[in-house]
Amino acid sequence: PIVLGIESTCDETAAAIVQGRTLRSNVVASSMEEHARYGGVIPEIASRAHAEAFVPCVSKALADADLELSDVDAIAVSAGPGLAGCLAVGVSGAKALAWASGKPLYGINHVIGHIAVTQLQFGPFPKDTLALIVSGGHTSLLHVEDVARHIDVVGTTLDDAAGECFDKVARLLGFPYPGGPHIDRHAQHGDPHAIRVPQGLTQGKAGAKHPYDFSFSGVKTAVARWVEGEQAAGREIPVDDVCASLADSVATVLAKKAMRGCRQYDSDTLIVGGGFSANSQLRAKLLEFGRSNGVDVRIPELKLCTDNGAMVAMLGVNLVEAGVAPSVPDFAIDSAMPLTKVVM
Ligand code: ATP
Ligand code: MG
Numbered sequence: 001p002i003v004l005g006i007e008s009t010c011d012e013t014a015a016a017i018v019q020g021r022t023l024r025s026n027v028v029a030s031s032m033e034e035h036a037r038y039g040g041v042i043p044e045i046a047s048r049a050h051a052e053a054f055v056p057c058v059s060k061a062l063a064d065a066d067l068e069l070s071d072v073d074a075i076a077v078s079a080g081p082g083l084a085g086c087l088a089v090g091v092s093g094a095k096a097l098a099w100a101s102g103k104p105l106y107g108i109n110h111v112i113g114h115i116a117v118t119q120l121q122f123g124p125f126p127k128d129t130l131a132l133i134v135s136g137g138h139t140s141l142l143h144v145e146d147v148a149r150h151i152d153v154v155g156t157t158l159d160d161a162a163g164e165c166f167d168k169v170a171r172l173l174g175f176p177y178p179g180g181p182h183i184d185r186h187a188q189h190g191d192p193h194a195i196r197v198p199q200g201l202t203q204g205k206a207g208a209k210h211p212y213d214f215s216f217s218g219v220k221t222a223v224a225r226w227v228e229g230e231q232a233a234g235r236e237i238p239v240d241d242v243c244a245s246l247a248d249s250v251a252t253v254l255a256k257k258a259m260r261g262c263r264q265y266d267s268d269t270l271i272v273g274g275g276f277s278a279n280s281q282l283r284a285k286l287l288e289f290g291r292s293n294g295v296d297v298r299i300p301e302l303k304l305c306t307d308n309g310a311m312v313a314m315l316g317v318n319l320v321e322a323g324v325a326p327s328v329p330d331f332a333i334d335s336a337m338p339l340t341k342v343v344m
């Protein structure tokens with residue numbers, strides 16, 4: 001099937017066409033620079049940017065694929081989770097396109113799209129696989145029985161997401177928003193063992209729902225304390241070493257738990273997705289641990305890690321292929337859409 005995918009959950013307006021497992025076009029417009037000076041995404045600015053970029057993005061995605069709207073089999077749009085005002089723009093626009101063209105419309109889960117997108121490079125999911133979601137808002141380990149129908153959450157963060165932890169430490173070190181990529185870059189020049197950074201919940205602990213839960217707020221606090229201590233003592237902060245030590249701690253605990261999950265669920269494949277999967281320390285650790293554990297680790301290429309329309313279109317293809325019914329015409333957005341819900 002040919003599916004048009006539309007994305008507007010946060011600060012990227014995006015549209016793409018996927019045919020089967022082939023990416024025919026992929027257009028992304030970002031309002032990130034407009035938010036940078038505020039240190040975070042301003043919902044009102046983001047919503048307005050979506051309203052301006054929606055039609056140009058969809059038109060370009062169709063034109064780049066050499067298609068008309070009448071050529072697509074279905075439209076998919078992110079219905080959540082995300083910022084309500086942003087979701088409303090994309091979903092309203094997608095509903096208008098669906099009504100005008102008579103095409104079926106799927107309101108899909110953006111976060112599940114982050115893992116679905118790996119199929120463009122690695123082909124369909126094996127039946128029963130583990131997936132690690134590491135995005136700006138989520139850090140979860142999923143058991144994916146069937147990506148179109150059944151997903152269980154095996155573990156999740158009890159506080160901050162890994163990406164959030166990076167962004168917060170980055171702010172402390174004076175990097176502009178979003179800080180994750182800056183930590184990544186500095187970490188490449190630092191010593192990962194220079195500073196002791198705790199690995200959150202290595203073993204799971206009382207209060208954790210299951211052994212695969214994560215916790216990163218303590219990691220952030222530990223780094224903050226150390227930096228403040230050094231500043232108070234008048235010493236210069238070894239930024240590269242701080243970044244390398246933080247990145248090593250976070251990447252190690254994520255990779256360890258993902259491998260442990262693969263063993264327990266007897267999965268020889270690990271699907272990885274979300275903006276934080278662009279992190280080079282995490283990518284290296286996952287591939288290294290995958291090799292030594294006999295697990296095929298599937299991480300998207302960099303441009304498909306952060307928010308895009310291809311991930312939405314790819315999940316739409318999965319839903320069409322599985323014969324899942326389209327969303328009802330007046331489906332609602334869900335800014336807190338749970339990971340177990342694939343489609344509205
Ligand atoms: P969600 O998908 O949970 O709704 P989101 O869409 O806002 O959240 P993404 O776009 O998936 O988030 O990911 C953005 C996050 O990825 C930010 O926290 C950013 O700092 C982080 N990130 C991107 N590239 C890197 C990198 N190279 N190293 C570390 N973090 C990175
Ligand atoms: Mg973004």
Ligand code: FE
Nearest residue numbers: 135136275307
């Ligand atoms: Fe995302």
